[in-house]
Amino acid sequence: MSETGDLDTLAAEYVLGTLDGPERAQAQAVLGVDEAFAAKVRIWERRLGELHLMVEPVEPDGGIWERIKGKMPAPEPSQEPAPPPEPEQIEPKEPVPATAADTTSAAPAVGAVPIPSPVTVPPTLPTAPILSPSAEPVAKLPPAPVLPVPGPPTPVARAPMVERADDSMALRRRLRRWRLLAALLILIVLAAGALVAAWKYAPERVPPALQASELLRVVGITVAPTRPVRRPAPPESQFDE
Amino acid sequence: MSSTPVEITWLLAAVAKGDAAAFERLYAASCAKVYGVVLRIVRRPEFAADVMEESYLEILRRAGEFDPAHSTPMAWIVGIARGRAIDVARQPREGGAEPEPETAEDEGPGTVPRHQLTEQLKRLLTCIGRLEPDRQRMLLLAYYGAFTRDELSIKLDMPVNLLRASLRRSLLEVEQCLGP
Numbered sequence: 001m002s003e004t005g006d007l008d009t010l011a012a013e014y015v016l017g018t019l020d021g022p023e024r025a026q027a028q029a030v031l032g033v034d035e036a037f038a039a040k041v042r043i044w045e046r047r048l049g050e051l052h053l054m055v056e057p058v059e060p061d062g063g064i065w066e067r068i069k070g071k072m073p074a075p076e077p078s079q080e081p082a083p084p085p086e087p088e089q090i091e092p093k094e095p096v097p098a099t100a101a102d103t104t105s106a107a108p109a110v111g112a113v114p115i116p117s118p119v120t121v122p123p124t125l126p127t128a129p130i131l132s133p134s135a136e137p138v139a140k141l142p143p144a145p146v147l148p149v150p151g152p153p154t155p156v157a158r159a160p161m162v163e164r165a166d167d168s169m170a171l172r173r174r175l176r177r178w179r180l181l182a183a184l185l186i187l188i189v190l191a192a193g194a195l196v197a198a199w200k201y202a203p204e205r206v207p208p209a210l211q212a213s214e215l216l217r218v219v220g221i222t223v224a225p226t227r228p229v230r231r232p233a234p235p236e237s238q239f240d241e
Numbered sequence: 242m243s244s245t246p247v248e249i250t251w252l253l254a255a256v257a258k259g260d261a262a263a264f265e266r267l268y269a270a271s272c273a274k275v276y277g278v279v280l281r282i283v284r285r286p287e288f289a290a291d292v293m294e295e296s297y298l299e300i301l302r303r304a305g306e307f308d309p310a311h312s313t314p315m316a317w318i319v320g321i322a323r324g325r326a327i328d329v330a331r332q333p334r335e336g337g338a339e340p341e342p343e344t345a346e347d348e349g350p351g352t353v354p355r356h357q358l359t360e361q362l363k364r365l366l367t368c369i370g371r372l373e374p375d376r377q378r379m380l381l382l383a384y385y386g387a388f389t390r391d392e393l394s395i396k397l398d399m400p401v402n403l404l405r406a407s408l409r410r411s412l413l414e415v416e417q418c419l420g421p
Contacts, residue, residue: 012412016380017282017323017387021331042311047419049316050362051384052323053353057273058280064290065268068297072261 011040015048244270249314250307257305264301271315272297275322282326282387292329296322313359327387368418376411383408 007030013019014027030037198206208214244252249270255263275296280289299321307317353362369377379397382388390408394401 008416009409009412012416013408016383016412017327018383018390018393018408020389020391021333024327024331045316045320046312046361047365047415048384049312049320050359050365051381052274052278052316052319053357053359053362055274055277055281055385058277059273060276060293061286061290064276064293065265065272067290067294068268069265071294071298072264072301 007034007037008040011037012044014041015044246313246315249318250309253304253307253314253317256301257307267300268297271318274315275319278319279322279326281385282323283329288329289326292322292326296325299325313361323387330387331389364419365415368415371418372411372414376407379404379408380411380415 010019010023010027010030014024014031019027027037031041195206195210198210199212203211249267252263252267252270256267272293276289276293279292279296280286283289283292300318303321307314311317312320369380372380375397379393382396383393386392388396390401390405393399393408394404397404399407
């Protein structure tokens with residue numbers, strides 16, 4: 001410190017930025033061991049800190065953020081998106097009345113067969129195998145389109161950086177899966193609603209295979225034919241009488 | 242950059258808890274200012290990019306240390322980046338004679354939009370304003386460019402010993418003016 005005299009000046013010049021290389025290194029060494037000096041530095045940082053307000057902002061190149069992102073350490077466990085390894089697990093949750101009934105679609109075919117899910121899963125990237133334990137809980141989630149619940153608080157240990165890059169991808173994939181599932185459920189509900197409406201308001205237009213009595217029969221319940229609702233075009237219905 | 246100190250403080254707190262999305266927002270909210278500060282000191286975009294990377298990774302690591310009682314969040318963030326930028330600027334370069342691109346306006350500071358003028362900055366500028374004009378310029382040049390005394394003595398055309406004494410006296414007067 002020969003040249004800079006007292007610690008206060010050294011601290012001030014350290015913060016100001018006028019020390020040369022060796023002086024600065026010296027100051028940094030003192031900073032690590034001398035709490036009084038560190039306190040002086042903090043005071044000068046506070047004194048001069050607001051000067052940054054006068055600096056014109058300059059938009060940095062977007063690649064800089066990419067570099068930072070690439071080097072970020074794995075986040076805390078709570079943030080881990082926990083990509084479910086086996087998306088197929090979700091499918092069996094298909095809801096019951098798989099009787100999509102809109103008269104035009106091909107779907108109405110068979111009552112109880114689970115609809116092949118449209119969930120398309122991109123080939124799972126190497127991230128998947130990381131956490132097999134989460135497969136189970138994920139599959140048990142209610143089919144409701146809950147947002148991608150950050151999984152069960154997955155006890156993922158800090159994964160190395162490489163996996164980090166995939167995290168957002170995995171999360172997005174998961175989100176898409178849930179969205180598709182939600183859309184599918186909505187379709188099914190709409191179709192069931194349409195079928196019920198058709199039963200009620202235009203029973204004669206409902207194809208025989210989708211008549212309520214027929215469906216019940218499929219399920220194993222036989223019902224005495226209900227009172228024939230005034231039916232102008234009987235030829236279509238073979239099941240009354 | 243329209244984020245308020247409160248927002249940035251909030252983002253820092255979220256980052257401290259490991260919220261990666263908050264870190265991205267924090268970067269978006271602060272990077273232009275930080276880059277402006279860093280670029281003035283290291284001059285070269287490739288150095289500035291390195292400094293940005295190191296600085297933000299340090300900010301990510303140390304977000305939990307930010308203390309609103311001590312400084313504003315931007316001053317804290319800029320302080321980290323500035324420290325790293327000065328370290329880089331002090332590294333000896335091979336081929337050191339390489340001329341460095343001068344920044345457009347070497348004197349640096351522009352003006353502050355009135356709404357951003359904090360009480361603390363007002364006090365500081367008032368105190369600096371009490372110095373003789375030459376010493377005001379010296380101090381601001383020192384801060385914005387982080388020049389060594391040798392560099393400053395060349396820029397200001399002033400013997401280095403005189404500059405050192407002048408710098409010291411200026412800092413002392415500012416300190417006395419600001420009070421504890």
